[in-house]
Every structure is written in C-alpha cells, then in structure tokens.
Amino acid sequence: AQSVTQPDIHITVSEGASLELRCNYSYGATPYLFWYVQSPGQGLQLLLKYFSGDTLVQGIKGFEAEFKRSQSSFNLRKPSVHWSDAAEYFCAVPNYGGSQGNLIFGKGTKLSVKP
Amino acid sequence: GAVVSQHPSRVICKSGTSVKIECRSLDFQATTMFWYRQFPKQSLMLMATSNEGSKATYEQGVEKDKFLINHASLTLSTLTVTSAHPEDSSFYICSASRRGPNYGYTFGSGTRLTVV
Numbered sequence: 195a196q197s198v199t200q201p202d203i204h205i206t207v208s209e210g211a212s213l214e215l216r217c218n219y220s221y222g223a224t225p226y227l228f229w230y231v232q233s234p235g236q237g238l239q240l241l242l243k244y245f246s247g248d249t250l251v252q253g254i255k256g257f258e259a260e261f262k263r264s265q266s267s268f269n270l271r272k273p274s275v276h277w278s279d280a281a282e283y284f285c286a287v288p289n290y291g292g293s294q295g296n297l298i299f300g301k302g303t304k305l306s307v308k309p
Numbered sequence: 310g311a312v313v314s315q316h317p318s319r320v321i322c323k324s325g326t327s328v329k330i331e332c333r334s335l336d337f338q339a340t341t342m343f344w345y346r347q348f349p350k351q352s353l354m355l356m357a358t359s360n361e362g363s364k365a366t367y368e369q370g371v372e373k374d375k376f377l378i379n380h381a382s383l384t385l386s387t388l389t390v391t392s393a394h395p396e397d398s399s400f401y402i403c404s405a406s407r408r409g410p411n412y413g414y415t416f417g418s419g420t421r422l423t424v425v
Binding site: 235239243284295296297302 | 315417421
C-alpha cells in the first residue's frame, strides 16, 4: 500500500525567508500528488497538484512543488513566506490500493512564521 | 467552482443526543463523499466513504451504527453521530471527489463537535 511521509512536524521560518516542506511517497509507479493547506479550525484548501508532465508545478498563493521521481519526493516551496502562510500543510496521494478512491495524507507539517 | 458547503461549523451537544452534519456540493455532482475525523494536531483519518444511492463503506474500527451516513442525492451527504459521548468530540471534515477532466478532491470547512 502506498504511504506519504512528511518528515518535519513543525517548521518555523522568518517572514520573508524561503520555505521548503518535504514530502516523500511510497508507491510503485508515479502517483498523483497533492498539497493542501489547513488553517486552524478550517477545512483543507488545495495548493497544487501533480498528475503528469512538467515536474515543477505552480500553485496558488505563490507556492510551487517539484516532483522528483528518483527521490520519490514532492517538496513544497515558496520563495518568500508571509505571516498569513502560518498553517498546517498536508501532502497526499490517492489510495490506489483501496477501492474507495480516497486520499492518503501525510501527518502534516505545521508552519510557524516569525515576524 | 467546486465548492463543498459543510454545516454546522461548530456544535455543542449533550451526551446521549444525536448530531447531524451536512455536506453539500454546490456546483458539481458529488457521486462519492468521504468523511474524515481529525484529532487535535493530527492528520485526517478516513471514517467512511459514501456513494450516492448506496450504503456507505466504513473503515475498520469505525462503528457504523454510531456514525450514520446518508448520501441520498448527488449534492448532499450527511453524517449523523448517534448517542454522542464525550469521546466523539472531534473535528469532522467531508470531502467530495470529482472524476473526469476535473479530477480532484474538494473539502468542506469542517465541523467542530463538542459533546458535554
């Protein structure tokens, strides 16, 4: 069965600094990949997704992610973090091994932004 | 486009009562709706999958008699927490999947349930 690993539980960056959130997946082929953001007490908002083609994907709010097959990674990046980016970030893949078609999520990375 | 409206956003109920949570897809037809539970500072745990017009499929360990799911139309799915107890207090989120060229998943805004 596939899985998603987000190695960093909590990251703190200064406002204006660059950001990279790590995501590694385990799957025999190239999966669809998603990044979501969740503000406290809210649902999940899609930042970007990768299905195929160009391995550098642009998303909303200035985020981008790069798919690297050799590293089984799909890291999320932002060149300059804003205080409003403080939130929880989840990487996800579809559950190809199950019959439900649901997403499988990593454990999430909480981003804190210092002024 | 692709909005899922989830209500209520917060609910406090007494132990032993039932609570219904609604999720509506506003601008698309959601043939499949997923219900997740999220504990504080944790990821989303799939509880069940509902398909329009058929019985929901529950994940292992989820009590189907406690968490009743109804997906009677292509735009509405409901989760009813029956005989709620304090341990049912949690954040519940629905998600609708879209097939075809607009493949993806849209999430509701979540419901904070507190059982007192």
